[in-house]
Amino acid sequence: MEKEHDFIPGRERWKREIFRIIFKADTKRGKLFDLILLALILLSTFIIMMESVSIFDAKLHRIFIIVEIIITVFFTAEYVLRIITLRNKKLYIFSFFGIIDFLAILPFYLSLFFPITKYFLILRMLRMLRVFRIFNLLDFMNDGKFIVTALKNSSRKIYIFLMFLMIFSVIVGSMMFMVEGHREGFESIPQSVYWAVVTVTTVGYGDVSPGTPLGKFLSVLLMLAGYSIIAVPTGIVTAEMRAKRQNLEKTCPRCGNDDIDDDARFCKICGEKVV
Template sequence: MTTPTETSSYLGKPLDGWRLKLFTIIFEADTRAGRLFDQCLIFAILVSVAVVAMGSVGAVADRVGIWFEVLEWVFTLLFTAEYVARLLCVRHPMRYALSFYGVIDLLALLPTYVALLVPEVSALIDVRVLRLLRVFRVFKLTAYVQEYQALARALAASRRKISVFLSAVLMIVLVMGTLMYVVEGPVNGFTSIPTSVYWAVTTMTTVGFGDITPKTDLGRFIASCMMLLGWGTLAVPTGIVTSEMASLRGAPAPATTRTCHECLTEGHLPEARYCLHCGAHLSPYFRDIP
């Protein structure tokens, strides 16, 4: 009978030697090398996004544009090396490549290379628009900041309540939009039910573009009720998420950044032997920082 370790070795490349050390540095942060890697990566992401933002300022780009190009290639090569390193040190490279952060990593790399390969001709969309996708690098921050993860857990825990709330809002705007179509009619700008629903959405969210306004007294009364209702509606999702965050605050946080080699789930206890998500056998835990 095969052991869990022997069985998992048939499912992907085993992690040992330099690949295990690289995995520990990149995917875990309970060692000095892992913590330093995360800190350097966060700094590189923030600077690269700042370069993209400043490169869109014409006066600045005209003066130091060549340095922005150099920095962009430096960051692109740096993130390319990081992406390749992640693929090399995981047991299932394709699984990581198709994951959320794997796709974000790829989106952070492609624009620069595509801009190099695709000529800027009038028949194609301006490559500069595609290069703006480099801002997706900022999403990589969510993998390294614990507060992002806490917010994600609160949103996930409240997703059913928020879904019910959004369903109720959609029903309200549909009913009120239809009612305004009947009350005001095409003569006052409510030319169709979809147009009236659009007015209801802008009124409910207290945006009020003003391109469509009720003219009758009854229509203005309905609009006033929707505006007042909108103020209360805005507070509901905030209260839901805040309540979930308060309840999760008392729950024990993940003890470590120890990551499963199979499914890349982190947060396992130091003494855990198997993954809490997929049940795969965990390698020994490494930690050298308090």
């Protein structure tokens, strides 16, 4: 989220006022602005979804376009004001939320030349992440970072697991190609590998299925293996999160108290320094 020291308002009074309204949520006008922003994001997302429904688009196409233009003008003005009111403009433009704000308006202007790109406006939903700042739920963002860090630390194990899964699927798919003998759905090894991936992930579309007794037996083994395989990445990430949580836990070296807040510097029982 935006940090106060990252976004320093300009000297002009109007810039300070706009900065506080746009970047802060500690005033009535700031909260009202953020609520309006969230409402427009939801409205824009709803319109994009309804435009993909031919019945509604045929009846309300012109209204959809007008509303979308109004929302885009609002978002564009907001994006420009965010840049104007900051001293370090580059820091915001290339920040996570700065990029999201830019992607929220770019598809509309691209759709003037390439109409199909208007559906990329659904990326505006990412701006809903600001709800954590608006309703003082920043602790949830910290928990989100904790999960992302755990995924990052266990990425190598997950990559190895995925590589094993791909090799396993190719081998089983090739076996099914030989067993089924060029039957429908198993005319080639790539098609058989597709069946193996669908089966091992327990998705089971049902569009391809074996017909021979041996093929059905292999399918049973693959489906049973799929339930075990799915639990592997979950266990990897869970173990990483547990290890990271244990590393974050503080214990007082003097009295052994482990009920210490993450941001605490001293023990609440004996006053011993824990950082």
